[in-house]
Amino acid sequence: MASDSPKQHWSTAEEEIMEATYRALLKHGYADLSISRIADELDKSKAAIYYHYDTKDDLLVAFLEFAVDRFEETIETETGDEPPEDLEHVIEKLLPLQPDEEQRQLQAVLVGLRSQAVTNEVFREQFTQIDERLAATVRSIVERGIDDDTFRDVDPSRVAEHILATVNGAMYGRVTTDRKSAAAAARVSLASYIDSELRCRS
Amino acid sequence: MASDSPKQHWSTAEEEIMEATYRALLKHGYADLSISRIADELDKSKAAIYYHYDTKDDLLVAFLEFAVDRFEETIETETGDEPPEDLEHVIEKLLPLQPDEEQRQLQAVLVGLRSQAVTNEVFREQFTQIDERLAATVRSIVERGIDDDTFRDVDPSRVAEHILATVNGAMYGRVTTDRKSAAAAARVSLASYIDSELRCRS
Known part of the structure; x- marks a missing residue:
């Protein structure tokens, strides 16, 4: 997609x-x-x-690719032709407002794997691809919204990077601190940003 | 402060x-x-x-506290009574648009240390405090801007968490991927968000 x-x-x-x-x-x-x-x-x-x-690292790099493939397939199935709702849906998938135990553990696993990318070139290449693909998913929804006049004529790449950074940062904070409500507060503010900055008022 | x-x-x-x-x-x-x-x-x-x-971990936890103390002292000296410029200044300090080699290495070190917080309670407590203090610094500038009518009457806590998550996420992406321009794109979008969502037009 x-x-x-x-x-x-x-x-x-x-x-x-x-x-x-x-x-x-x-x-x-x-x-x-x-x-x-x-x-x-x-x-x-x-x-x-x-x-x-051949190695555990090979397997883990493949696992990350598998996870993103699955994520994209899910998004492709679950999004339609309502860009604002589709964007909200992708954000909820990436950063659940109230994560269950499995989602919390998965996020901790992803932060552990991503920390390898600081020094390991193969993990770094894989996370480069992951962020590229996630940014492309967000960007394509924003572009769709601009095309059908539900979104203003914003820069889709910049908005996509902003959303991805906020989501990644909130998830990172959730896994590495005990600040229970910080991620939810960031998400509420992000939603209000999308509403006020992106949506056209007709 | x-x-x-x-x-x-x-x-x-x-x-x-x-x-x-x-x-x-x-x-x-x-x-x-x-x-x-x-x-x-x-x-x-x-x-x-x-x-x-007593241990290397004790020393590293103290180092993190020292770094935040220094950061707050610098911010206290370098910010004044212009909330929009002060906010921009704090964001540039946390996420330089064009980091030099020392800033890049420091960011890699911080991501390495923060990854310990996934499993190590002492690091987790320290990063909880760090994010609390950084969010409070941003929040106090937003509150100042609301008080002197340069900012709209937004929710200062939510906006602070949004800004902190975006900055942390962009920094995290910069250190763990080869996506050269993603962090800068997120920052430009964040600046435009602050400009359109926060600033009053008089």
């Missing part, structure tokens, strides 16, 4: 490994993840995983 | 250790920091450091 790159095709075996990785990450966190623990979730041997991925 | 907590007083010896920690962090990064390397920068023995701080 938002990306020009060809859609990654995941084999059934790879998808099963990715699902097992997701469960293992939620259960053990990023720091305590091992191929053994993923194999336990998969109910197969470690060799079955190493047949597809 | 922005915080109600009593100002931390740093002895000369502590300040020297903090300055040495800063230099060692810029030189070696967070991952390769050791008490030995800080002692080298200090030109004293490791014992001189352990006399003040």
